[in-house]
Amino acid sequence: MRTAKIKINKALFEETSHSPALVDIVGEKMLDQVIDYCFIANPYYPTDEMMEQLQSKLVSIIKAYPSSNPRLAREMLADVLGINSQYLILGNGATELITIIERYLIDQIAIPIPTFSEYIEKLKSSDAAKLFHLNPEKDYQLNLEEYASWIDQNQIESALIINPGNPTGQLMRVDEMKRFLKKMTHLKMILLDESFIDFANEQVPTLLGELADYNNLIVVRSMSKHCGVPGLRLGYCATSNKMFQTEIKEALPVWNINSIAEYFLLQLQRTNQEYHNSRIRVIDDVKDLYRKLVEIPGFKVYPTGSNFILVKIEFGMKAVDLQMQLLENYGLYVRDCSNKIGLDQYHIRVSSQGKENDRFLIDALQSMAKTHSA
Known part of the structure; x- marks a missing residue:
């Protein structure tokens, strides 16, 4: 757990039915201190080579x-x-x-x-x-x-x-x-x-x-x-x-x-082959995250065919409270699904951010479930 809480602009959550941008919530200086599990996107594509080539041509592209x-x-x-x-x-x-x-x-x-x-x-x-x-x-x-x-x-x-x-x-x-x-x-x-x-x-x-x-x-x-x-x-x-x-x-x-x-x-x-390699890597990451989530007591984990996973909190904490505690104390940003019509107040959605980053989420959820189930 962090020694100091991250300051959150909570008012932004009232202004949209989507997840507010992380930079707006925590500020630009704190961006590298937070992992965004709301971010449902392929973290392995575009490739570094594609990004370098884009950067080299950026001036001419923007001027056209x-x-x-x-x-x-x-x-x-x-x-x-x-x-x-x-x-x-x-x-x-x-x-x-x-x-x-x-x-x-x-x-x-x-x-x-x-x-x-x-x-x-x-x-x-x-x-x-x-x-x-x-x-x-x-x-x-x-x-x-x-x-x-x-x-x-x-x-x-x-x-x-x-x-x-x-x-x-x-x-x-x-x-x-x-x-x-x-x-x-x-x-x-x-x-x-x-x-x-x-x-x-x-x-x-x-x-x-x-x-x-x-x-x-x-x-x-x-x-x-x-x-x-x-x-x-x-x-x-x-x-x-x-x-x-x-x-x-x-x-x-x-x-x-x-x-x-x-x-x-x-x-x-x-770059079509690189793309397919990247998405298969994401599929493997999600399977690994799912296996670890289902082992944590206090959460119901729904089967998924996507790169995100829906999770229900079963130890009484509301999703918004879990979201804020993860942000403030652990620097982890998950999606509170309470504002989705048809869901209750106890669901979060998480997207894999790679095995190395996903372990931080697993450790934090294990800690929170243990604390609140005691």
Whole structure:
């Protein structure tokens, strides 16, 4: 434990449904004193060589306008994803695309909760969200057959699925997903968020290859997560539906992808093997973190198919109190999930930051559980 507490700007937690930036919470001088387990991103990519090359070209990149139609960058990304580039639309982060899809293409949508808050907050109106409450007695697991029946019973025209789930980490198999898609071809839209799918398995269980078979499917992904570049604000969506493509493209502002982000996209093809090596390393780290978390008494650890893990505190402490104590006393920042609709006040979410850093979290949670369970 630290000899002096870290001073926290607690007011920032009241201003957003997301995790406040660490630099705002503790200040720039204390950044190197805190490990951020809220940070759901690949810590091993981009490679050092990629970053050095970017730095060497930074002046010329910043002084250049990005493409108003970044065709080459889109084709490069489509190539590494193995999909038709005509299906692909680049966004200034996945949230830009989520906002456009929900504002322009959706009047009502089924949303399993708990979920990523943007899917509720960016709808045209509050009554557009038709909430499907996941059962805590069943570990908040989404049963796709029950979900499909509920959607039809309530005559809802669109449906959201996040796979792996956020914040649950639940991974649904490809065969389950295909059965759902075939059963729900009558829906106007199925919005599938696969932002964490690259951490599900060594062979990525994506449905990007199925787009041509499902005209009502839009797949959304955040590159912040699997490529480890949240500061570049890169995301993409893909669909074979030409009407969806047209509506989304028309709503996008020109130059929505900045020149640094565009340069990064152009490096993906030549570094594709390094990327896959990095994500497999993350998968190994998460498995190791999960094994150690389940050994700590006082916590319920949910299975995960992602690079983060949902944990329930079972010794009476609220998540916000555990979060603050970890920050102030140990310099560890975890996600308090209390503000996620559908979860109680006793859940935190942690993302692996590499085996060396993860041991600090394990030691701190063991200490806290022992102290408060005594």
